Amino acid sequence: MTVSVLICDDSGFARKAMARSLPDGWDIDISFAEHGQQAIDMIKEGKGDILFLDLNMPVLDGYQTMQIIRKEDLPTLVIVVSGDVQEEARKRMLALGAVDFIRKPIDNEKLTTILAKYGIYTGATTAQKREQTNLLSENADEAEKLDAFRELANVAMGQAGENLAKILNEFIDLPIPNVSLLHSSELHMALDEVNRNKQMSAVSKGFISTGISGEAIILFNDSNVQSMASLLGDDISNNDGSGEIEVLMDVSNILIGACLNALSEQLNVKFTHNTPIILGLHRDLHELMNDQTSRWEKVLAIEIAYAISKHDISFELLLLIPDQDVDRVFNRLVFQKGSEDE
Known part of the structure; x- marks a missing residue:
């Protein structure tokens, strides 16, 4: 039947x-x-x-x-x-x-x-895939590629959220990732829509493999830092800013590390990470992001807005991949070729 x-x-x-x-x-x-x-x-x-x-x-x-x-x-x-x-x-x-x-x-x-x-399927447990054809053609249009990148981000976002949830013992609200191919000026405008008139702090971590490079950035609304510190059990009452930096570094290492590991698994590449750096504390978003957005003419921007609703905490993970590497990412994701095989 x-x-x-x-x-x-x-x-x-x-x-x-x-x-x-x-x-x-x-x-x-x-x-x-x-x-x-x-x-x-x-x-x-x-x-x-x-x-x-x-x-x-x-x-x-x-x-x-x-x-x-x-x-x-x-x-x-x-x-x-x-x-x-x-x-x-x-x-x-x-x-x-x-x-x-x-x-x-x-x-x-x-x-x-x-x-x-559950008695749903009683055949061999080593059954093969229903189709062996590629999920997309090599001539996929931009909308199809962005959809594939969104799913790539969805899996990476989930694994990073899981790691943070375990450490904080809190449920992390996960959004639908916002994925766009943008010119640097458009990226500024897109971020402004979300973070208008807010003072931000940010941490950046670069990553690279053969043929694919990018940058992961955590953007933290300053009003959330104290709440996040409380969840982590950190004391940021000192005046030298070291406590805030420690909170930013802790969250960044958890999220960026897990996210990049998930990307590595899906793309079948090994990323080398640099040491995370503080882009700035308590600054306007334009100041924080100006150098990052001006490095490339066009980027694949993956924006993930994490939240912990129970504590009114929200922060963003931004993945930036330069335009010249986007096709390599697509080929690795869909066809498992195009990066380390080149």
């Missing part, structure tokens, strides 16, 4: 990756939804015996979607597939009725084992 499978993710790249990871011998009819509301409508149409559900999406996110499924007792079995791998996220979704939780990027063998565990 054919099983109706629904894959719900706002990323087309992620939807294709999920579909390709399903066992080749499984008799299924696959449908796709771009957000939770579409998924709800399709389940009601009988298109979702099994739902693979992402968490971070527009319109209705995974939590809201799961709440509706539970409230309306919709006939679907939900498996969460997410880059947000915090234990609290897992607990919330399981409490709402999801049967399991899979980390992105998908481990095929683990997926088939989970399907077998």
Whole structure:
């Protein structure tokens, strides 16, 4: 009997990756939804015996979607597939009725084992990918490439958030990453929209591999530093600024280190990191970012706005990759070539 499978993710790249990871011998009819509301409508149409559900999406996110499924007792079995791998996220979704939780990027063998565990798929647990074709063509347009980069950032963001959540013992709110290919002047304007009239402090850490380089920057609103220090158990009452610097360095090392490690795994490259440096304390955003944004004419900018709502804390991780390296990143992500193979 054919099983109706629904894959719900706002990323087309992620939807294709999920579909390709399903066992080749499984008799299924696959449908796709771009957000939770579409998924709800399709389940009601009988298109979702099994739902693979992402968490971070527009319109209705995974939590809201799961709440509706539970409230309306919709006939679907939900498996969460997410880059947000915090234990609290897992607990919330399981409490709402999801049967399991899979980390992105998908481990095929683990997926088939989970399907077998619940009697969903009874074939070999070493089943191969449903398709062996590439997720995107080499002639993908800019929108398709940005979607792929957004999914790359989503996975890296989730792993970094998980590390910070463990250390702080707090739930980290993870957004949909904002990914754009911008001229340096446009980057200034984009950041201004988010951080208008705020004094900021920033830490920068460069990274490089064969053919790919970039810079990771943590932007911290000054009003949040004291709250973050309290969560870390640090004392910043001294007047020489060393306490604030220590807080910035601690958070930066946690987030940037985990994020770059996740990027390395997905791109199958090894990044060399330089020592993090303080770009400035209590300064206007333009002053902090002027040298960084003027180094390259055009950059791939990945902006991730982390938050800890319980303590009214927010801060940003900004990944900048120069335009000349963007195609190499894309080739490494989609085709696993183009950087260290050159």
